[in-house]
Amino acid sequence: MSEHDLSSHGSVANRVASLEKGVRYVCQRCAACCKWPGDVRLEEDEVAAIAKFLNLGEEEFIARFTRLRSDRMGLSLIEKDNHECVMLDGNSCTIQAAKPIQCRGFPNQWNFPGWREVCEAIPVPDGSAQ
Numbered sequence: 001m002s003e004h005d006l007s008s009h010g011s012v013a014n015r016v017a018s019l020e021k022g023v024r025y026v027c028q029r030c031a032a033c034c035k036w037p038g039d040v041r042l043e044e045d046e047v048a049a050i051a052k053f054l055n056l057g058e059e060e061f062i063a064r065f066t067r068l069r070s071d072r073m074g075l076s077l078i079e080k081d082n083h084e085c086v087m088l089d090g091n092s093c094t095i096q097a098a099k100p101i102q103c104r105g106f107p108n109q110w111n112f113p114g115w116r117e118v119c120e121a122i123p124v125p126d127g128s129a130q
């Protein structure tokens with residue numbers, strides 16, 4: 001997987017899912033998608049929700065944990081020096097209950113060419129229990 005492909009981490013709006021019909025993928029919590037370089041896009045209403053989840057005011061949350069997205073059209077979570085998302089602790093998301101739609105949507109709502117090489121999600125018949 002190239003850096004170019006991995007940069008899709010933050011480009012939900014520009015990506016489409018290319019999945020087999022009747023199949024969905026169940027996340028195995030390997031956290032690989034939390035470690036790729038790139039934006040973790042925050043929608044406007046997600047800023048307030050995540051700030052509240054962290055018991056922070058919106059301004060403090062924005063100052064401590066966000067930056068401008070690469071397209072400068074909104075905010076992204078910041079990343080650590082090793083490119084992991086700032087909200088990752090080990091292999092766990094510390095804002096799991098309030099994580100952004102970008103995180104919840106991968107890989108079933110959006111993905112990128114070659115995603116299965118770097119994601120451990122398991123295909124199951126669509127409609128089956130998770």
Ligand code: SF4
Pocket residue numbers: 026027028029030031032033034106107118119120121
């Ligand atoms: S890379 Fe795939 S299996 Fe791993 S945490 Fe992300 S969605 Fe889940």
Ligand code: SF4
Pocket residue numbers: 033034040077085086087088089092093094095096099100103
């Ligand atoms: S917010 Fe959570 S799920 Fe999303 S990239 Fe960061 S650690 Fe991963």
